[in-house]
Amino acid sequence: MRIIYAFLVVLACGLASSEMTEEEFYEKVFEEVDPDFILDNERILNDVLEIAEDMTQEDMEFYTRVFEEVDPDFILDNERILTSYLKCFYSEIECNAHAEVVKKSIPNVLATVCGRCSDKQKGIFKYSLNKFIPAHPKDWERILSIYDPTGEAWPKVKEFIES
Template sequence: MARLNCIIILISIASCVLAEELYSDQYDHIDVNNILNNDKLRDQYFNCYMETEPCLTAEAKFYRDIASEALQTKCKRCTEKQKEIIDAVVDWYTQNKPDKWQKIVEKSLEDMKKKNAGQ
């Protein structure tokens, strides 16, 4: 019985180590289509991400903070809703504002280089 308990504990520890923690789902409720279809809101989120203007909402700041990693890792730590949000953003920008999409990609790469250099 002690051996069985030991095996169960080892499996539990391994599961915890292998499982990556997901991003908080606190802001999963945002209506991404409303943001993307509203020039003013979309520009606020874009400028927040690009760090050319302050983030005006906690949601914008949250997504700014996770977006580079989410894009680089194909949303490895995203909730299902966050994957939908990121997919919607990618689709919208690549179809409607490819020049701004290129800036997002460049910023994402720059952010990841900085993060990797700091580790």
């Protein structure tokens, strides 16, 4: 039900059509949704946050497919979008739906070195970190200070991304 509601919110914003496939829907949303538009529109922001808060395990599994369908370069190569994600991860701003799923996944992904990830997700994880860390070392240190404060996960993650 929440997925349908999210779709209706996006339809109301004029970003999708009812004829779209699920893949087209996500492609359109992640390419064209301006996080600031959602953050600046209280009604839409409240709807999105309510959806994120009420996600069931089934919804979470559904959204994990997003990790395989979103082009990491789209986020990593766009400073405005990347900054929005980082501020979400630092809990400085409210997160968009995709960033919220990523944020909630970070502790487990680091602790298990993407142990629950599919092979495709592991490849995306490795690629993303190998691109992000050299370009944004201070941001990576900050992420680790929040999500791996004891420093236990980082050596294993580093070994994985260097393999």
